[in-house]
Amino acid sequence: MAEQSGGVLVVGEVDNAGALRPISFEMVGAGRPLADALGQKLAVLLMGSNIGDAARSLGAAGADRLLVADDERLRDLTSEAATAVLTQVIRDVDPAVVLMPGTTAGRDYAPRVAARLGVGLAADCVELAIEDGGLVAVRPILGGRVQTAVRMPGSRPQMATVHPGSFEKATGDRTAPEAEAVPVELHEAELRVRVQETVQGGGGSADLESAEVVIGGGRGLKEPESFGLVEELAAALGGVVGATRAVTDAGWRPHHEQIGQTGRTVTPRLYMAVGVSGAVQHLVGIQGSDYIVAINRDPDAPIFKIASFGIVGDLFEVVPALTAELKAAQG
Ligand SMILES: Cc1cc2nc3c(=O)[nH]c(=O)nc-3n(C[C@H](O)[C@H](O)[C@H](O)COP(=O)(O)OP(=O)(O)OC[C@H]3O[C@@H](n4cnc5c(N)ncnc54)[C@H](O)[C@@H]3O)c2cc1C
Incomplete structure (x- = not known):
């Protein structure tokens, strides 16, 4: 496998059914310019089980090398197994830069x-x-208020994780490089953790990260029962419901629906913020959305600074009217 060293290595991600997660294309989008700037190759690594098709799709997005660790024991990728496989690949390939999701x-x-x-x-x-x-890696600190540039001179490799939603997804449709099988050697200690069962969270929130439409509800909804309005709007748009931390901390919605710095990152085509002020810790979780529509009665709410479209008004009037219009348009 190690026919040449150097370059940039990016790690893609699949779910346990072997389907690519959208972050994988962002990883190629983040790594490609770095490889070009170094004048070296971009290698993509995928770890999982039955991932041949996924690997080819990702390779076709712009990889020069395609490394595939395809093994039944990697189906529910545990941290121990991923650590072992990735460490070995880095030792073999000796990349200058490694990017992980x-x-x-x-x-x-x-x-x-x-x-x-x-x-x-x-x-x-x-x-x-x-x-x-x-490598110069820019990352937010102090709750997202300040960005800092990190350099790692003398370190090989120079390693970074990529904040989801921060980089363009690679969309190339080239011929994928031939897949290079990565030997998967796992010791007993690396197989101590075994996934017995995977249970999906309720309310469709398991789809938050890959949803095309997300409706985020904030404290402006006043009480948990009002989330019915958000759910109806989400249903009319075929989207899923998310929430701010103010809402999840209050117990109005489950914590796994929280979007933001200490929650999930969403990258939908459309994010609608309903009664959300737009605190910086929330914005870092939605900034990768293609369009942001905000509904807030305060014209000075910070959410309007990043919104593509804004509706200044009372959400208890605007949201039902919008849902009714959408339903009428759909017949
Ligand atoms: C370390 C740290 C990490 C954090 N992580 C996160 C995170 O991951 N995610 C997150 O979301 N927050 C996070 N926070 C909290 C964050 O700072 C904000 O407190 C939170 O996002 C505010 O939530 P909100 O917008 O729902 O509430 P508020 O800020 O109270 O905003 C409510 C909005 O609703 C509007 N409104 C009220 N009534 C109506 C109405 N009838 N019609 C229309 N609009 C109305 C108001 O004008 C207001 O703008 C974090 C904070 C810290 C310190």
């Missing part, structure tokens, strides 16, 4: 890999560039 899984295994290799890690990066031959 800043997803729940990536956030778990990335620091373990960094620790095993004895190198640093810039977490949750929103911009990446090559300067003077080295």
Whole structure:
């Protein structure tokens, strides 16, 4: 496998059915300019079970090398297994830069890999560039109020996780490079954690990260019962419901629906913010949306600064009217 060293290695992600997660295309989109700036190759690694088709689709988006760790034991990718496989691949390929997804899984295994290799890690990066031959990784600090540029001179590889929704998804449709099988060697200690059962959360929120339409409800809804308005709007648009932390902390909605810095990151075509003020910690979770529509009665609410369209009004009037119009238009 290690016929050449150097370059940029990005790690894609599949679900346990072997389907690509959208972050995978962002990983290629983030890595490609870095490889080009270094004048080196972009290698893509996918780990999972029965992932041949997924790997080819991802490779066709713009990879120069396609590394595939396809093994039944990687179906429910545990942190231990991902750490072992990725560490070995990095030792074999010897890349200059490694990018991992800043997803729940990536956030778990990335620091373990960094620790095993004895190198640093810039977490949750929103911009990446090559300067003077080295990686410059920009990441938010102080609750998103400040961005800091991290350099790791002398470190090989230079490693970062990518904040979902921060990079353009690669859309190329080239011929995928031939897949290179990665030997999967796992010791007993790396198989201690076994997934017995996967249970989906209720309310369709399991789809939040890949949803095309997300309706986010905030404290402006006043009480949990008002979320019925948000659910009806979501149903009319074929979308799913999310919430702010003010709402989940109050127990109005389950925590797994929380969007933002300490919640999930969404990248839908349309995000509608209903009674959401637009605190910076919420905005980092929605900034990758194609369109943001805000409904808020306060014309000075910060959400309007990043909204593509804004409706200043009482949500208890606007939302039912909008839902009724949508239903009427759909017959
Ligand atoms: C370390 C840290 C991490 C955090 N992480 C997150 C996170 O992951 N996600 C997150 O969301 N927050 C997070 N927060 C909290 C964040 O700072 C805000 O407090 C929170 O996002 C506010 O939620 P909200 O917009 O629902 O409520 P509010 O800020 O109270 O806003 C309610 C909005 O509703 C509007 N409104 C009221 N009534 C109506 C009406 N009838 N019609 C129309 N509009 C109306 C108001 O004008 C207001 O703008 C975090 C905070 C910290 C310190």
